[in-house]
Amino acid sequence: MHIQIIENKILDYIKGNDLINIGDEIVVAVSGGADSMMLLDYLYRNKNFLYISIRIAHVNHKMRVDAEKDMEFVKNYAKEREIICDVLECDIEALAAKTKMSSEAAGRKVRYEFFESLPHTKIATAHTANDQAETVLMRFLRGSDVKGLSGINAKRENIIRPILCITREEVEFYCNHHGIEYKTDHTNFLEIYTRNKIRLSLIPYITKNINANIMHTLIEHSKLYREEEEFLSAYTKKIYDSIILKSEDSYEINIEKFKVEMPYIQKKLLAQVIFNLKGFSYNITTAHLNFAISLVNKQSGKSINLPEGVKILRTQYSLVVYLENDRGKQSVIDLHLGKNVFEKYIITLTLVNKFSKKSTNNYTKYIDYDRIKSGLKVRGKQNGDRIGNKKLKKIFVDEKIPIHMRNHIPIIVDGNEVVCVYNRLNTAYYITDETTQILEIKIILGGLHV
DSSP, X not given: OOHHHHHHHHHHHHHHTTOOOTTOEEEEEOOSSHHHHHHHHHHHHTXXXXXXXXXXEEEEOOOXXXXXXXXXXXXXXXXXXXXXXXXXXXXXXXXXXXXXXXXXXXXXXXXXXXXXXXXXXXXXXXXXXXXXXXXXXXXXXXXXXXXXXXXXXXXXXXXXXXXXXXXXXXXXXXXXXXXXOOOOOGGGGSTTSHHHHIXXXXXXXHHHHXXXXXXHHHHHHHHHHHHHHHHHHHHHXXXXXXXXXEOSSEEEEEHHHHHHSOHHHHHHHHHHHHHHHHSOOTTOOHHHHHHHHGGGGSOTTOEEEOGGGEEEEEOSSEEEEEEGGGSSXXXXXXXXXXXXXXXXXXXXXXEEXXXXXXXXXXXXXXXXXXXXXXXXXXXXXXXXXXXXXEEHHHHHHHTTOOGGGGGXXXXXXXXXXXXXXXXXXXXXXXXXXXXOOEEEEEEEETXXXX
């Protein structure tokens, strides 16, 4: 092993994957461990050659006794070399409990939100070839698809991994050669996380008993899967818009066109929809996607729940994908004369002298203003709502309003009594020959009539 070979390998990897450009401001994620300290040292030594500026970002997760010492170690390193160092202290376990996320997921979310908040053009993380192999094996065991098996990308948007091409052994050799100090996280040697079990037990067992080159095999297969993924993604992108329609807060997948595609492409399309809906799809496995696709052969009205609040509903002609947690949480808003805003709707109340029946439609209603008892409000649908003797649920069925849209239709109420909804008006508020004040109710969505 030779230091020049390692450094040249990193430089070739940076150039080959277009990771760094002249003038980049790079936030380097530094934990204090060997990998991140090696990355930091490499970028610091070569900042003039690469024409870049760097700053350090360190997150103290407060999950270990040594966390404070690690933070001080990183801050001192930065101070000695006059590198800007930004530190975030956050009790990850408390946050995870509060948000009902795993500690790993909460930590990832906090880290990247912190990194993104700092001035930068790129964020550099210290993932290595060992991380790549462990990730591929871990995702395989979890049932990931080709995209998951392609492992960690050299770059994703503004996030770069400059040392993904070298092994942990090469990292330690680099550190020893240049005399770089680093901190060792003792939890890395405890089999309390899946990744640790793979690193400490599974890979050593496979290396000793099955395949001595398992690390190399996993890394090479990740490259093969990435090439396959690039082809499949290009095809999926090509047909996406012809099969999937985005609504206000959901995605509708045309079932007839969807059924024509091969099963794997169906999964790719559905996974992309979930990613577009959530911004990530960490906990969606192939098993989840297969379960969701089975809805194609079910009757209209059937639905399934996936992780992270994702819900998929089978309607007559489509699969509707939306976030269940966003449903049914509308507040109750008092309405006043003039313009009122409720979610994505503008509701305008106007006193008028007269009206024409031709102007009454699904979006504009006229009522006897003096028949209002306790004041008009607007809210979402609630169980038991009805106009006269007819339940709103039956009205929505008669009007063929999709199930996933029903909780978002504004309901105008007077106390507990529904005054109007969609194209129905409560007879108790009808205008008669004795009416002296007429109230016009106009409902508009996004600047257009709903």
